Amino acid sequence: MNTEKKITPYSSWFLSRPKTSGILVFLFIFAILDLAVMLRYQVLKKSETNEMTIALNIVEQNIEQSLKNSYATTIGLALTIDDNGEPKNFQAVGRQLLNSNNFIDAVQLVPNGVIKYTYPMTGNEAATNFNILKSPVHRGAALKAIASKKMYYVGPVELKQGGLGIVGRLPVYKKDKFWGFSAVIIKFSRFVKSTGIETFHNQNFYFQFSKRNIETQKEEFFLPGPQDFKSKLYKSVSIPEGDWKLYVIRKNDLQIIKSLTPIFLLAMLMASICGVFVISFLKRPSQLQNQVKIQTDKLLKNELFFKSIFEHAGLGITHTNSIKGNFIDANDKFCELIGYTQEEIKKITFMMITHPDDLDADLKKMELLKEGKLGGFSLEKRYFHKKGTIIWVNITVTPLWEKDEMPNTHMTIVEDITKRKEYEFALVNSQNNIESLINTIDGIVWEGYPDKPGVTFISKKSEAILGYKSEEWLENEDFWYNHMHPEDRDWVTAQTSEYSKKRTPHVLEYRMIDKSGNTVWLQDIVSIFVENDNSIKFRGILIDITQNKQFELELNNTLNLVTQQNKRLLDFSYIVSHNLRSHTSNIQSLATLIEESDDETEKTELLALLKSVSDTLHKTMDNLNEVVSIQTQVNPVIESLELQPVISKTLEILSNQIKSSKAKIINNVPGSVTVNYNPAYLDSVILNFILNAVRYHHPERNPVIELNSYEEKEYIVLEIKDNGIGIDLKKNGKKLFGMYKTFTNNPESKGIGLFISKNQIDTMQGKVTVESEINVGTTFKIYFKK
Amino acid sequence: MTLKTICIIDDDPIYQLITKKIIEKSHLFSQRQSFTDGFDALHFFREEKSIPDIILLDIEMPAMDGWDFLDEFCELKKSFDKKIYIYIISSSIAKEDIEKASTYGCICGFISKPINLEKLTKIANS
Numbered sequence: 049m050n051t052e053k054k055i056t057p058y059s060s061w062f063l064s065r066p067k068t069s070g071i072l073v074f075l076f077i078f079a080i081l082d083l084a085v086m087l088r089y090q091v092l093k094k095s096e097t098n099e100m101t102i103a104l105n106i107v108e109q110n111i112e113q114s115l116k117n118s119y120a121t122t123i124g125l126a127l128t129i130d131d132n133g134e135p136k137n138f139q140a141v142g143r144q145l146l147n148s149n150n151f152i153d154a155v156q157l158v159p160n161g162v163i164k165y166t167y168p169m170t171g172n173e174a175a176t177n178f179n180i181l182k183s184p185v186h187r188g189a190a191l192k193a194i195a196s197k198k199m200y201y202v203g204p205v206e207l208k209q210g211g212l213g214i215v216g217r218l219p220v221y222k223k224d225k226f227w228g229f230s231a232v233i234i235k236f237s238r239f240v241k242s243t244g245i246e247t248f249h250n251q252n253f254y255f256q257f258s259k260r261n262i263e264t265q266k267e268e269f270f271l272p273g274p275q276d277f278k279s280k281l282y283k284s285v286s287i288p289e290g291d292w293k294l295y296v297i298r299k300n301d302l303q304i305i306k307s308l309t310p311i312f313l314l315a316m317l318m319a320s321i322c323g324v325f326v327i328s329f330l331k332r333p334s335q336l337q338n339q340v341k342i343q344t345d346k347l348l349k350n351e352l353f354f355k356s357i358f359e360h361a362g363l364g365i366t367h368t369n370s371i372k373g374n375f376i377d378a379n380d381k382f383c384e385l386i387g388y389t390q391e392e393i394k395k396i397t398f399m400m401i402t403h404p405d406d407l408d409a410d411l412k413k414m415e416l417l418k419e420g421k422l423g424g425f426s427l428e429k430r431y432f433h434k435k436g437t438i439i440w441v442n443i444t445v446t447p448l449w450e451k452d453e454m455p456n457t458h459m460t461i462v463e464d465i466t467k468r469k470e471y472e473f474a475l476v477n478s479q480n481n482i483e484s485l486i487n488t489i490d491g492i493v494w495e496g497y498p499d500k501p502g503v504t505f506i507s508k509k510s511e512a513i514l515g516y517k518s519e520e521w522l523e524n525e526d527f528w529y530n531h532m533h534p535e536d537r538d539w540v541t542a543q544t545s546e547y548s549k550k551r552t553p554h555v556l557e558y559r560m561i562d563k564s565g566n567t568v569w570l571q572d573i574v575s576i577f578v579e580n581d582n583s584i585k586f587r588g589i590l591i592d593i594t595q596n597k598q599f600e601l602e603l604n605n606t607l608n609l610v611t612q613q614n615k616r617l618l619d620f621s622y623i624v625s626h627n628l629r630s631h632t633s634n635i636q637s638l639a640t641l642i643e644e645s646d647d648e649t650e651k652t653e654l655l656a657l658l659k660s661v662s663d664t665l666h667k668t669m670d671n672l673n674e675v676v677s678i679q680t681q682v683n684p685v686i687e688s689l690e691l692q693p694v695i696s697k698t699l700e701i702l703s704n705q706i707k708s709s710k711a712k713i714i715n716n717v718p719g720s721v722t723v724n725y726n727p728a729y730l731d732s733v734i735l736n737f738i739l740n741a742v743r744y745h746h747p748e749r750n751p752v753i754e755l756n757s758y759e760e761k762e763y764i765v766l767e768i769k770d771n772g773i774g775i776d777l778k779k780n781g782k783k784l785f786g787m788y789k790t791f792t793n794n795p796e797s798k799g800i801g802l803f804i805s806k807n808q809i810d811t812m813q814g815k816v817t818v819e820s821e822i823n824v825g826t827t828f829k830i831y832f833k834k
Numbered sequence: 835m836t837l838k839t840i841c842i843i844d845d846d847p848i849y850q851l852i853t854k855k856i857i858e859k860s861h862l863f864s865q866r867q868s869f870t871d872g873f874d875a876l877h878f879f880r881e882e883k884s885i886p887d888i889i890l891l892d893i894e895m896p897a898m899d900g901w902d903f904l905d906e907f908c909e910l911k912k913s914f915d916k917k918i919y920i921y922i923i924s925s926s927i928a929k930e931d932i933e934k935a936s937t938y939g940c941i942c943g944f945i946s947k948p949i950n951l952e953k954l955t956k957i958a959n960s
Contacts, residue, residue, distance in 0.1 A: 621928060630846060630925035633948030637852040640950060644859075661848055779902075 066330035074323030081315030142167025159228035201290035364462035387434030403430035515563030533559035837864035872903030
C-alpha cells in the first residue's frame with residue numbers, strides 16, 4: 049500500500065505527461081541500444097586490428113623467409129670463390145641456386161665492387177663491369193654492408209638491366225680481406241609476390257612498403273595505394289636488412305560504422321516505436337481525463353443553466369413525485385401562478401389543486417405515462433388558485449425515469465393560458481351566436497368553394513326544408529348534385545360553373561328532392577367572395593319557394609284556361625257577329641224588301657228566300673247549341689273504350705263516301721288500344737277526322753288513309769294520315785279549328801266539324817296537332833289523355 | 835252626273851240576291867257585278883282590264899278571304915289610273931275587324947250588314 053501510494057504520484061506524473069514520458073522512454077531505450085552498438089563496434093574494431101596484426105606478422109615472416117633464402121643463396125655463391133679469389137663453377141652453382149630459389153632473378157659476384165659474374169647472363173649484360181662503389185645509388189648501401197659486414201639490401205632501385213628491383217649484397221672476405229660482394233637480384237614485383245601481400249587484397253586493409261632514403265632521409269613508398277595514412281589506423285614493422293618499413297593500414301574507418309548503421313537505425317526505430325507507443329498509451333487516459341473534465345464543466349454549466357431556467361423561466365416548472373403526486377420542487381413562477389409559497393407547495397399534491405372535472409383526464413394520462421405507453425404528454429386543465437379562482441393552464445409532463453427504471457418523478461412545465469381560454473370562449477360564444485343566427489334564417493345557408501367538391505357549411509334549416517340534417521349534407525360530397533331534380537342537374541351545374549368563372553353573384557331557381565321524395569322548389573341566392581389569394585368562395589342561401597312556384601303554376605294554368613276561354617268567347621263572338629248576324633241581317637233586308645214591294649210575285653219569291661234564311665239560322669242555332677253543350681258540360685261521362693270498334697263503326701258509316709272516292713284505308717291500330725273517353729265524343733271525333741281525310745282528297749289520285757296508334761308520354765296518340773290536297777298551315781293554321789272557317793270551295797265544307805271535334809278533344813283534356821303539305825297530304829294527331 | 839259602276843264580292847247567295855234587288859231599285863249605279871270569291875273577282879279584273887268604281891267586299895269567305903283579296907288588289911289597283919272605292923261590308927261587329935280594316939289605306943269604310951238604301955246612297959255619293 050505504502051509503495052503503491054508512493055508510486056502513484058510518479059505514475060500520475062508520467063500519465064499526465066504522455067509526450068514527455070514517451071520521449072524519456074525513447075531516450076532510455078535508445079541509450080541502451082546505442083551502448084550495445086558501441087560494444088559491438090569495439091568488438092569489431094578489435095577483431096579487425098587483430099586481423100591486421102596477424103596479416104602483418106605473416107607478411108613479415110614471408111619477407112624474412114625470403115631474405116633468409118637470399119642470404120643462403122649469397123653464402124652459397126660466395127663458397128664458389130676459391131682461395132685465389134676466383135670463382136669456380138660459377139655458372140653451374142648459379143644455375144643450381146636459382147633453381148632452388150625461384151624468387152631470385154639473378155645472382156652476381158662483384159669482386160671489388162665491379163660486377164664480373166652474373167647468372168643468368170641473358171638480360172643482365174648491361175650490368176657487367178658496372179662498378180657499384182662508384183655508383184651514387186649503390187655506393188652508400190655497399191659501404192654500409194662493408195662496414196657492418198652484414199648482408200644489406202639496396203633498393204628497390206632502377207636496375208641497370210631495367211625494371212625495379214632490390215639487390216642484396218653480402219660482403220665477402222677472403223683471408224680477412226674484403227674480396228667483393230656476393231649478390232642476389234630480385235625483381236621488386238617478384239619480391240612483392242613472395243611477401244603474400246596479394247592474398248590480403250580483399251581485406252579492409254592494405255600494405256605499404258617504404259625505405260628511408262639514405263641521402264635524403266626521406267621515406268619513399270613503393271607499393272600502390274595511398275601513402276598519406278598517418279591519420280588512419282595502421283601497424284608497422286621495421287626490416288633492418290634493407291632499412292625497410294612494412295605497414296598494414298586500415299582502408300576505411302567508416303566501414304564498421306557503415307556496417308553498424310542498420311543496427312543503429314533499427315535501434316532508433318525501436319526506441320521511437322516504444323516512445324510513440326508509450327505516448328499513445330498514456331495519451332488515452334489523459335484524453336479521457338480531459339473529456340471527463342470538459343464534461344464536468346459542461347455539466348456544471350448545464351446545471352447552472354437549468355437552475356437559472358428553472359428559477360427564472362417565464363413558465364411554471366415543477367418537479368413532482370409521480371407515485372404520490374406531491375410536489376418536490378417548484379419554481380417561483382409556479383408558486384406565483386397558484387398563490388402558494390415554496391414551503392406550502394411542498395406539502396400539497398397536484399391532485400389537490402386540479403379542477404375535479406379535469407382530474408380524471410390528467411390521472412389517466414399519468415397512468416399511461418407510468419405504464420410507459422406515453423413518452424410524455426400535454427394537457428389543458430384548470431388549477432385552483434389559493435384564493436379559489438380558476439386558472440387555465442397547459443401542462444407538459446416529461447418523465448424523469450429511464451425506460452428500464454421504475455417510475456419515480458416527473459417534470460411539469462405549466463403555461464398560464466387563462467387569457468387565451470377567455471378569448472376562445474368569447475370566440476366560441478360569438479361563433480355560436482352567429483351560427484344560431486344563421487340557423488334561424490329561413491333558408492339553407494351554405495358555403496363552399498368552386499374547386500372543392502361538396503360544401504363546407506350547411507345551416508340547420510336543411511332539415512326543415514329538405515328533411516336532411518346538415519351533417520348528412522356535409523358528409524356527402526355529391527349531395528347537392530344527387531338530390532337535385534334530374535331535369536335541373538345539367539343546366540344548373542353548367543350555369544353555376546359559368547357564373548363562378550365570371551365571378552358574378554347569381555340567383556337560380558331549381559328543384560331538389562327532399563328526404564320523403566317530394567320536389568322542393570328552391571331559390572339559390574349566391575354571393576361570391578374573393579379571398580386574399582384571389583381564390584373565390586361561394587356563400588349562398590337556398591330559399592324554399594315551392595309554394596310560390598305552385599302559385600305561379602296555378603296562375604299559369606288559370607291564365608291558360610282564361611286565355612282558352614277567351615279564345616272560345618271570341619270565337620263565339622265571331623259566331624254571333626258573323627254567322628248569326630249575317631242571317632239576321634239577311635232577314636232584316638228581306639223584310640224591308642217585302643215591305644216595300646208591290647209585286648206579289650216578288651213578294652212570294654222574297655218570302656221563299658226568307659224561309660230558307662230562317663232554316664239556315666235554325667241549323668246554325670242547332671250547331672251553336674251543340675258547341676255550348678260541349679263547353680258547358682263539366683263532367684261528361686267517361687268510359688274505357690277500345691279504339692278499334694269505333695274505327696270500324698265509322699268506316700261502316702262512311703262506306704258510301706269511301707267507295708265513291710275509291711279511298712284505301714290502312715288501319716294499323718292494334719286491337720288492344722283503349723282510351724278513357726266520352727263515347728259520343730269519341731264517335732264524333734273519329735268520324736270527323738276520317739271524313740275530312742276522305743272529303744279533301746286530291747283530285748288527281750285515289751285517297752289513301754293510314755291510321756296509326758302509339759303512346760307518347762301521358763297520351764295515347766291516334767294518327768290519321770292522308771294523301772289529300774293538304775292545308776296551307778302558314779295561311780290557314782289559325783283558322784283550322786275555328787267555327788265556320790272553311791278555306792276550300794268544297795260545297796260540303798261547313799267549317800263546323802273540326803271546330804266541334806276540337807272542342808270535344810279540349811274538354812277531354814287532350815290535344816290535336818296537324819302537319820300538312822299542300823298537294824302531298826295532311827296528318828292529324830289526336831292525343832287522348834291516359 | 836254619270837253613274838258609277840259597282841261590284842259585290844260575297845259568298846252568301848242570299849245576301850247577293852238581296853243586295854242586287856236594292857241596287858236595282860236604287861238606280862244609283864250604271865253597272866253591277868257580283869263574285870262569290872276573291873279569286874274570281876281578281877281573275878276577272880285582270881282579264882277584262884277594267885275595275886268598277888266601287889267594291890263591296892265581304893271578309894269571311896272560303897278559299898280567299900277579304901284580307902287576302904285586299905293584299906293582291908291593292909297591288910293590282912296601281913296599274914289602273916282610277917279612283918276606286920272599297921267598302922268592307924261585314925256582318926261582324928267585332929272591334930278587331932274594324933281596326934284591321936283601317937290599316938289598309940285603300941279602304942274607304944267599314945259598313946255593317948244589313949245593307950240598305952240609305953247606306954247605298956252614301957256609298958254612291960262618296
